[in-house]
Amino acid sequence: MTFHAPHIDYAGLSPVIALTAGICAVLVGGVFSARRQRLVVSVLSLTTVAVAAGLCIWQWGEREDLVAGALRLDELGLAGALIAILAAAVVIPLSWREPAAERPGSEPRHGEFQALLLSSVLGMVLLAQAQNLVVLFVSLELLSVPLYVLCGSAVRRTQSLESGLKYLIVGSLGSATLLYGLAFIYGGSGSTDFTTIRDAVGSGLTDDPLVLIGIALAATGLAFKISIAPFHQWTPDVYEGAPTPVTAFMAVATKAAAFCVFVRFFEVALGPAVDNWQPALAVLAAVSIVVGNIGALGQSSLKRLLGYSGVAQAGYMLVGIVCASALGVNALVFYLAAYTLMNLAAFAVIVVRERESGYGDGIKAFEGLGRDRPDLAWPLTIAMLALAGLPATAGFMGKLYLIEAAVDADYTWLGVAIAIGTMISLAYYLRVVAAVWMRPAAEPLAPEGAGMPAMAGGSPEADPLPSLAAATAAPRPGTRCLAILVPAWLMAGATIFFGVLPSPLVDWASHAGGALTPFLA
């Protein structure tokens, strides 16, 4: 038996190659010591992601199988890759002053931090393009393992360690479940290739118990990765404990890549069994929307709040998969992009605020931000309003798109669920906005009888408290973080831009849906 090496299209693989080379370079860059390390490493990583993004854009529009069908080069995969790369590009500057990467008095670890980050991006790029059960699983692990480490990377903080360990344990369970499911599907269909599985399932396996158990297990595993209720329990805990830049990255990039493979796996490989999995996923989506929104209501930590809100948003996006139509995939990809912009803006603000206020990421830390730090308050406000789906933000168009896909696919009740979820979500998003713009009533140093607390809303005309005015005058660490402010403003600006003029993003997303058109009804 002779071994025939498959034809390899290096152009199609180029983003993957660029990232791999970049990871090696970044790791080597870590040998530089102290102050120079951050510069060298960051330049290397940013170059890497820029090159990878450029190559993705270069390959945009190509549709072909790579490496004997292990990967699929199309707009859906590239869209997922681009979102992951964008997230990494924003997170790198966010991490510069993070204790996980640089703690005063000890050797900086930017090299390790950013190499791990890029490894995770590599996993995501591969995952979004995976077209084979083995590649799916391997790239999912490549995505997850660096994240386990990154979650625990602030080693001096027990919360961070706890978060890393927790993510590892529950994550492994999720991976195991997925692997088990993939094994069942392989056992039932006799192939690891998505298109072959599709043919096999299409020819009489739709009601095969073996395959269906496999689908259930695989859905469980993937639902875990994108935090769909009831597999979401780890999300708020891990989000809260992990260093905030890592949380930001996990929240958006993991979701994007995992959703891409979710779409590909279910719409392509399991497409013929659509009637069986559609109702199950529909219920999962509805449960997520309810659980996420209700769970977020009582949170006092903004990261936990965003964790629960992420569960709800994942529920909205799952509706796009349930629709099993090109419109659904378009809406999903659009929403992923919008979700990335709004969440990155919010997390960037949290990163700054966490460092300069004594309240960590508690909502208290954001009180009075409006008059204190308008440059931080605006991106956060825009992000919250966009997440709530206010018109003239990308979030509005995203929800509109998803509801339209749901109505179009005769899942009107899911559209209603999105609308009701949005209504509930106003309660907690507006609470954050209110905290930002109202005067800091909770300042521990506030003099007695400083006035009535605000109930909601606020006004920039309010008098500053004397103690606060003094505090504002004194320079604080991390107050002028252009490296964070610029991405925060860019993301917030893009959220508004694509809310007022969404057609470029709609076009972009509809290419992704177009890539799957042959497989969709």
Place this chain on the structure above:
Amino acid sequence: MSATTYGWLVLAFPLAGFLINAFGWRVLPGRAAGWIGTAAIGLAFLNAIGALVMVLDKPVAGRELTSTLWTYASAAGLDIKVNILVDPLSVFMILIVSGVSTLIHLYSVAYLDSDRGYARYFAYLNFFVFSMLLLVLAGNFVLLIVGWAFVGFASYALISFWYRRNTATKAGMKAFVINVIGDVGLVFAAFFIFRELGSFDYLTVFHAAPQHFATNQGVVIAICLLLLVGAFAKSAQLPLHTWLPDAMEGPTPVSALIHAATMVTAGVYLIGRTYPFFELAPTAADISAFIGLATLLFAATCALAVTDLKRIIAYSTISQIGYMVVGVSIGAYAAGFFHLMSHAFFKALLFMSAGSVISAMAGTQDIDRMGGLRRAMPFTAVVMTIGALALAGFPGTAGFFSKDEILAFAAHRGGFYWIFTVGGYIGALLTAFYAFRIIFRVFWGEPVAEASELEHGHLAHSEPENPMTGETEDTDVGFPGQEHHIAERDRPMWLAMAALAFLSIFGGVLQIPGLDDVIDKFLHGSFLDSTLYERFPSIAADWEGLAVGGTVALIGIAAAYRVYVARPGTSAALIRRFRAIHTFLVNRWYFDQLYDAVVYRPTIAVGRFANDVVERVVVQGIVVVVVDVVRGVGVVVRGAQSGFVRAYALLLIGGFAALGLYFLIVSS
């Protein structure tokens, strides 16, 4: 310039005013923010006149002009443009909205003068006007939804303008929640329309609808009912009306602008705008008309018993919008919109006068504590009486012509529609009575302490406290503060009220049956395909109706005079005699209590149950076991375990078990 260019400018000026006030508040001295806001809306009004002139220039059949600024989203199965529709109906609406808004901005320049949130107030107010104009100018359903949601948001912000006042923020949230219910109805109506007809664009949809649907086809009725959910939430019709009386917590000019003259009539506009659907679904139109009738009677009875000055006018607003809803639902489009216009004039006037009265009373809104103010504030007394006359439908005033035209149309339409005529006249009797209950209670009788003080030139200023609850407040931003302004002393307020008083008296001449039918003829360009539009009652029938209406108004006013002026004890005697009915009315038919018991409390209870039982007992219970098991393993591990990892794993497996079970059932 073309009509649509004027249309875009109508939108541009309020937006510019909003941006200037929102970002320039730091550098704007004194009343500058107020004048900028007023000027922005005034310019919008001038451009609205420009649009009117350009539209009148066209032949009647060619008065529907659209203009697209940019493509919002276009992809397979989605085509949304940012376009406006300038046609007689939208021009009519922008004229009313920008015109009345200009006067209310002018009034606010003085009225809010001593509030420390001055620039923020005008930023909000300009944003509201922008949103409202966007709502009425929108050329497709998506832009309509955008305007619709913005208007709700602006209303929330303005109701909660005194954001540190507990009752105000609660009222704002209540209004927002009910408005969002309406938004949801509207969104789904839009998607059903899109799914059936493949477009969001008004003109495309309206032209395609008659070919696509059969009369009373299920889906058209569904679309209309969803539209009605949106319309009724915004217009405070039964059973979604409870937010409007509470919205009176906002500053009084806000009540005048948003909760009387403009925003709350958006539902009427929506029904009129989507008339092709309602004419295809007569059942839905009839449902709408009956709800309008029920609302107009219900709200009128509430207005008889409530004692809060602004809330009486709020119930009156709900009642008057009931007339408009009846009008546009039974096909009396021109009459319905005519009444919308005259109502905007006299209701804004009534609210402005109420604001002046409340200022004179140092913030008190309870009419039981008022009396004899007519000598202290002659101007306010005169213009408020004019407003009340127009509201009551006194012969010759604007309200006289507009209300009766709706009822005459109903009588003329035949079938069971006479019910609306009879119900409308009963409502008119109640209206005349409660309108003059206000006038007689506030301005007649013995002067109260504040009134006599004011006669001597001292404007009362009270301790800052919430008149609703008596909670103490301070005078910083976020509370109304101590200082007040009355129309007799502040020129801008005087001007605005005088202008509206003029319009309340003479607005009716636009449409006197048989003489001139300006509004009828003008609006016809927007209702060319209507089968009902041309069914005018004869001129004689119109005048018969007017005679009945005028008599009813006079009877109502006379009754109020007898009860409150001629025999002052009558009111108390009546209350004693009909205590049960009075309690029922004072409690506004127990709607708030009903919602509290059926919706609010159960939701809270479920939330608490989920929190207490599910979170605490189930999850914590598992955790306690887990923690006990792993205790002593090591700090780090224990840290991890105390975060309930096993509980999560259990849930993971539980969730999978449910999914697996489902798939097993499917397979067998």
